[in-house]
Amino acid sequence: MTEPTYIVSFWLRRILVPIDGSENSLRALDLAVDFAMRYGSKVTVLHVCENCNDKEVEEHVKKRVNGRIVYDFKVLKYSSKESSVSNEILKHINESTYDAVIMGARGLSISSELNVGSVAVSVALNAPTTVILVR
Template identity: 75%
Template sequence: MTEPTYTVSFWLRKIAVLVDGSENSFRALELALDFAMRYGSQITVIHACETCNETEISEKIKRRVNDRAEYELKILKYSSKESSTANEILKYLSENTYDAVIMGARGLSINSELNIGSVAMSVALNATTTVILVR
């Protein structure tokens, strides 16, 4: 039997996790936390919003992480007249280097019949790095 390799740890050194407050996004955070514990991945939690309570989202994430891993929180505020959630996320991802992006396949959309939301679709199709969609 051969020695185990840690090739995956090189694929997942820096992970961006997109959290919008939906249950799927918190499952994506759980996956990222698992990678951090197993492979030492650095996690950046990204929340894009037009109007949001930064303290509230910060506390929700902090409760979910519960000291299991270190993370950085980036809140991307934008105006819907000038941009969109997907555009802001893609712009941020293009300006920074990540080995992978983990996000929920569906966020807070009202239509529960959709298998994939518009932001997830846009990021998955346009990001220049690996994207993992969590359902």
């Protein structure tokens, strides 16, 4: 039997988790927490919003993490006249150094017929790093 390797730990040192409060985004957070517990990943939770109650989202995150890891929580406010959620996430990724982005495949959109939402598609196609979409 060979010794286990921890190559995955190098792929997942710094993880970004965009959160919109949807169940899919919270499941993405669960996966990031698991990776952090297994591999020592540093997790940053990012909430991008225009007019939002970021304290409510932060409380959801706090309950979901339940003290299992230490994480950073960041809020980016934007104007829909000048940008979009996906543009703000991509800008943040490009300004920082992340090894992976873990996000919900579909957020709070009204149409339940979509398997993957527009923000997830845009980030997955344009991010310069690994993107894991969670359903």
